[in-house]
Amino acid sequence: MSEPLLSVRDLKVTFTRQGAEPFHAVDGVSFDVRPGQTVGLVGESGCGKSVTSLAIMGLLPRRGNSVSGQVMFEGTDLLGLSDKQMRERRGRDLGMIFQDPLSSLNPVVSIGVQVAEVVQRHRQVSKSVAMEEARAMLDKVGIPDPRRRLREYPHQLSGGMRQRALIAMALACRPRLLIADEPTTALDVTIQAQILALLKDLVSESDTALVMITHDLGVVAGMCDDVNVLYGGRLVERNMRHDLFAAPAHPYTNGLLGSIPRLDSARGEPLDPIPGSVSDNLPWAESCAFAPRCPSAAPDCLASSPELVPHGGGGTDGEGALRCFHPVVPAEVAR
Amino acid sequence: MNLMSSKKERIDSLAASVAEVEVAEAGTVKDTGGESLIAGAWRRLRRNPIFLIGLTLTALFVLLAIISPWLAPWDPAAQPLIDKVERQSNPVPGPEPGHPLGGDNRGRDLLSRVLIGSQQTLVVGVVATLIGLSGGLVLGTVAGAFGGWADALVMRVVDVMLSIPGLLLAFSLAALAARPSQWTVIIAIAIVQIPIFARLLRGSMLAQRHSDHVLAARALGVRPSLIVMRHMLPNSMGPVIVQSTLVVATSIIDAAALSFLGLGNPDDRRPEWGQMLGASQQYLNEHPHLAFWPAGCIIVVALGFTLMGESLREALDPKTRR
Numbered sequence: 001m002s003e004p005l006l007s008v009r010d011l012k013v014t015f016t017r018q019g020a021e022p023f024h025a026v027d028g029v030s031f032d033v034r035p036g037q038t039v040g041l042v043g044e045s046g047c048g049k050s051v052t053s054l055a056i057m058g059l060l061p062r063r064g065n066s067v068s069g070q071v072m073f074e075g076t077d078l079l080g081l082s083d084k085q086m087r088e089r090r091g092r093d094l095g096m097i098f099q100d101p102l103s104s105l106n107p108v109v110s111i112g113v114q115v116a117e118v119v120q121r122h123r124q125v126s127k128s129v130a131m132e133e134a135r136a137m138l139d140k141v142g143i144p145d146p147r148r149r150l151r152e153y154p155h156q157l158s159g160g161m162r163q164r165a166l167i168a169m170a171l172a173c174r175p176r177l178l179i180a181d182e183p184t185t186a187l188d189v190t191i192q193a194q195i196l197a198l199l200k201d202l203v204s205e206s207d208t209a210l211v212m213i214t215h216d217l218g219v220v221a222g223m224c225d226d227v228n229v230l231y232g233g234r235l236v237e238r239n240m241r242h243d244l245f246a247a248p249a250h251p252y253t254n255g256l257l258g259s260i261p262r263l264d265s266a267r268g269e270p271l272d273p274i275p276g277s278v279s280d281n282l283p284w285a286e287s288c289a290f291a292p293r294c295p296s297a298a299p300d301c302l303a304s305s306p307e308l309v310p311h312g313g314g315g316t317d318g319e320g321a322l323r324c325f326h327p328v329v330p331a332e333v334a335r
Numbered sequence: 336m337n338l339m340s341s342k343k344e345r346i347d348s349l350a351a352s353v354a355e356v357e358v359a360e361a362g363t364v365k366d367t368g369g370e371s372l373i374a375g376a377w378r379r380l381r382r383n384p385i386f387l388i389g390l391t392l393t394a395l396f397v398l399l400a401i402i403s404p405w406l407a408p409w410d411p412a413a414q415p416l417i418d419k420v421e422r423q424s425n426p427v428p429g430p431e432p433g434h435p436l437g438g439d440n441r442g443r444d445l446l447s448r449v450l451i452g453s454q455q456t457l458v459v460g461v462v463a464t465l466i467g468l469s470g471g472l473v474l475g476t477v478a479g480a481f482g483g484w485a486d487a488l489v490m491r492v493v494d495v496m497l498s499i500p501g502l503l504l505a506f507s508l509a510a511l512a513a514r515p516s517q518w519t520v521i522i523a524i525a526i527v528q529i530p531i532f533a534r535l536l537r538g539s540m541l542a543q544r545h546s547d548h549v550l551a552a553r554a555l556g557v558r559p560s561l562i563v564m565r566h567m568l569p570n571s572m573g574p575v576i577v578q579s580t581l582v583v584a585t586s587i588i589d590a591a592a593l594s595f596l597g598l599g600n601p602d603d604r605r606p607e608w609g610q611m612l613g614a615s616q617q618y619l620n621e622h623p624h625l626a627f628w629p630a631g632c633i634i635v636v637a638l639g640f641t642l643m644g645e646s647l648r649e650a651l652d653p654k655t656r657r
């Protein structure tokens with residue numbers, strides 16, 4: 001097995017606000033991404049997916065939070081880099097795309113200038129070369145008539161086009177890692193599928209590793225090699241995609257699977273969402289945070305905190321892991 | 336104190352309006368191209384009679400300033416009626432053929448002076464606004480871009496300036512000038528506007544700093560200087576432009592006030608409405624028409640700029656959009 005490209009170890013992000021309890025948005029998350037691999041980071045809203053990705057990119061606000069752990073990227077701990085060193089890497093070694101394509105583009109600058117800006121930033125090329133490169137990138141992400149689009153402004157593009165333009169910007173300098181934070185949530189269903197297919201093609205063609213952040217296991221099913229399931233800022237289950245879908249072991253994962261609409265489910269049949277919400281969470285320190293919503297919860301779940309332990313043969317190198325006292329047995333798997 | 340906080344609140348709410356526009360426009364799921372902020376604002380403005388009145392008045396004023404040399408029958412400094420002033424007991428000649436509005440106390444043709452006066456009035460209003468705007472842009476950009484102690488320092492100075500009533504500050508500054516001239520008037524008025532522009536710009540820059548597109552640019556490694564100049568500043572200009580329109584009106588009125596108190600430009604060869612109004616005060620009882628014409632022009636022009644600015648603000652404010 002190849003060495004990991006990105007290796008996140010015991011990442012913790014704590015928000016400290018005056019007059020409020022410190023809030024552990026990310027509470028000791030570890031995972032690996034190998035070159036060219038696509039890894040999913042899955043969980044409900046508020047479980048810390050975006051904060052994890054911003055911490056990796058060094059984009060968290062300068063004040064009001066503390067970050068600890070390690071983010072090893074090709075042997076360097078990104079958390080130890082200066083602002084300037086990190087700026088050199090962003091856009092060149094690591095790229096990121098966000099949820100809302102319209103608000104992620106500068107409304108008063110043309111698409112061409114915005115794409116060329118990245119090229120000029122990281123490569124010593126002239127403006128015209130950068131612009132030509134931008135045109136080639138727009139072409140590559142499937143924007144028709146790229147030469148005309150270069151001169152257009154974000155509001156003139158459709159939602160799907162805008163996300164394509166953002167992908168072009170993120171991939172313009174051929175980063176080895178791309179983080180996509182819910183890249184399709186703000187788009188129409190049909191456009192969602194197109195964008196996912198495009199991302200899949202682009203990363204496999206250029207051998208870029210992809211961290212796919214989503215709350216939608218359906219997205220994971222079509223794209224990811226490994227899947228990490230987050231709950232309340234902690235990893236609760238990790239497995240190879242196939243194993244995770246075939247035999248979810250954590251009750252939370254099982255619940256997420258049960259809430260995906262299925263082709264063979266009868267029309268109008270209610271989905272089976274997980275009851276309750278993250279606001280019911282217990283503190284991880286002395287219990288299982290998921291216990292109030294967990295169908296398998298037992299007294300020990302309230303009395304002590306489950307550890308992350310190796311589980312199954314899963315993960316690309318047998319690193320499947322699980323944080324639960326009472327894993328789901330195959331007979332209970334949501335179907 | 337109350338006055339000051341209401342002034343600040345007004346500035347800040349205007350600054351915040353841009354940030355809200357972005358929120359209001361986000362979250363669209365339709366896969367069609369949208370309408371730009373400018374296009375949307377223009378569509379609403381085109382049907383707004385208040386805006387159209389303001390725009391017309393402003394346009395007529397600017398047009399008058401441009402063509403007045405051809406319209407005016409006399410040179411504004413010539414004294415064709417000087418004999419009358421000297422011969423008659425009446426120091427202000429009344430209307431007569433060739434001088435439809437009569438003359439002023441020095442025998443100059445009043446109509447020509449009112450017409451030509453539009454030029455200097457426009458210059459005072461626009462130049463004072465531009466100076467105030469430039470000063471405010473520099474201070475506001477420093478505060479909004481760097482944050483931290485630079486922000487704290489700039490905002491402290493700005494707040495102190497805002498705590499002094501604007502006109503009082505302008506009077507004091509103009510009174511400091513050893514030799515009053517058109518420039519001392521312009522600069523005194525402009526300085527008063529600097530803190531308003533600075534606070535306004537800083538507010539909308541701060542909103543921009545946390546915007547998605549700035550985060551996206553940072554995620555691409557774009558340099559901070561470029562983030563400020565290309566991504567934050569241009570997107571923060573909406574409220575500043577609205578404010579500029581309103582400030583032209585305030586500047587013209589402030590200039591008149593300075594002249595009225597004897598702090599204006601003493602050289603009256605090239606007339607300015609505020610200055611003409613100031614010079615008319617000793618004849619107010621017997622010859623109110625000397626004050627009527629320049630004052631009327633000032634009111635109409637200030638109204639034009641204000642109507643235009645207020646409807647621009649409304650068009651850009653998401654709370655009043657449907």
Ligand SMILES: Nc1ncnc2c1ncn2[C@@H]1O[C@H](COP(=O)(O)OP(=O)(O)OP(=O)(O)O)[C@@H](O)[C@H]1O
Nearest residue numbers: 015023025044045046047048049050051052061215
């Ligand atoms: N700047 C911040 N200050 C304080 N708390 C924050 C901040 N940013 C995020 N949080 C909190 O951290 C938690 C995790 O947020 P995060 O944005 O990572 O969630 P997420 O998993 O990405 O959810 P979503 O699906 O809604 O994007 C949330 O409870 C959020 O309230």
Ligand code: SF4
Nearest residue numbers: 288291294301324325
């Ligand atoms: S530890 Fe207990 S409460 Fe937590 S997920 Fe497992 S069974 Fe449910």
Ligand SMILES: [Mg+2]
Nearest residue numbers: 049050051181
């Ligand atoms: Mg998120």
